[in-house]
Amino acid sequence: MNHKGIYLLAVAAVVLVPFTLFLRTFSASPLPNPKPYEGPIPSAAPPKEMAVVAVVTGVNHRVAAFGYRGGSFFERRDFSMAGTLVKHPQGDLLIDTGFGRNLDQQFRTLPVMFRAITFYSLWQPAADQLAAAGYDLKSLHAILLTHSHWDHVSGLPDFPGIPVWVTAQEHEFIRQSGPMDFCKLFSDIRYEEYGFEGGSYLGFPASHDVYGDGSIVVVPAPGHTPGSVIIFVTLPNGTRYAFVGDLVYQLEGITLREERSWFVRRMGADVDAAGNRENLLRMIALKQRLPELIIVPAHDMRAFAEMPKLSQAKQ
Ligand SMILES: [Zn+2]
Numbered sequence: 001m002n003h004k005g006i007y008l009l010a011v012a013a014v015v016l017v018p019f020t021l022f023l024r025t026f027s028a029s030p031l032p033n034p035k036p037y038e039g040p041i042p043s044a045a046p047p048k049e050m051a052v053v054a055v056v057t058g059v060n061h062r063v064a065a066f067g068y069r070g071g072s073f074f075e076r077r078d079f080s081m082a083g084t085l086v087k088h089p090q091g092d093l094l095i096d097t098g099f100g101r102n103l104d105q106q107f108r109t110l111p112v113m114f115r116a117i118t119f120y121s122l123w124q125p126a127a128d129q130l131a132a133a134g135y136d137l138k139s140l141h142a143i144l145l146t147h148s149h150w151d152h153v154s155g156l157p158d159f160p161g162i163p164v165w166v167t168a169q170e171h172e173f174i175r176q177s178g179p180m181d182f183c184k185l186f187s188d189i190r191y192e193e194y195g196f197e198g199g200s201y202l203g204f205p206a207s208h209d210v211y212g213d214g215s216i217v218v219v220p221a222p223g224h225t226p227g228s229v230i231i232f233v234t235l236p237n238g239t240r241y242a243f244v245g246d247l248v249y250q251l252e253g254i255t256l257r258e259e260r261s262w263f264v265r266r267m268g269a270d271v272d273a274a275g276n277r278e279n280l281l282r283m284i285a286l287k288q289r290l291p292e293l294i295i296v297p298a299h300d301m302r303a304f305a306e307m308p309k310l311s312q313a314k315q
């Protein structure tokens, strides 16, 4: 082989091999199928006034490959950036805020690599949507975070005085001011910690029954962040939701048992991939037992499209 040939081979080794390995982390690699959940199905007594309402505040323009391993680079997916209003006579809860009024300013504080591959559209912040719908903020008891990443907390300053419920682990994570967190930009947020005083629930080791009627039950699901949670909501008609935050970005994470790729985990700043996998397998096992369970990943627009909208909800 002449010098040119050796040179080309070296370039191929240095450039192509890492690139091929990098692409392989996006290829399909389903997790082993767990046994269906076999434990008890707890009963709930949801008050008849309860409802869930989608509050989609904007989208992140992504591709399916960013959502789950095996997803195509050529299939465009608009990831929802959303909150969910859970109406309950003892006090409504807003699960995450989605994008807030100051998103453009806040966004400039995120890592430059992340900004370079992130293109969003802010539609209307949750606080403005609620005001436009004639919603009385006095009914809003608290904001319940699935976790504290930027796209879930951006709207917190738009709700002055409303307590923000977090686990002790997530509160500590907020204090550490990670690169994907906006909370460090906010003053005067009233964080209130809650614990998991309840026993195991649908395969998760502990639980917090918010109003004691089984209608809104929070379980720990650490991995994506140290204090990530899943919120189960049961409506009077028996409909059961699981708001899983960023356990998966897209529903295929559950239906195809596909995790995020290595690269996306780095970008999305998963703190504990093994912990996230353990909780993902719990959800997959539960979905096999309860096929009617509606799983709502925070960034899956299809899940929010199925939910009632503010315009349809009684205020
Ligand atoms: Zn996140």
Ligand SMILES: [Zn+2]
Pocket: 149, 151, 152, 246, 298, 299
């Ligand atoms: Zn997120």
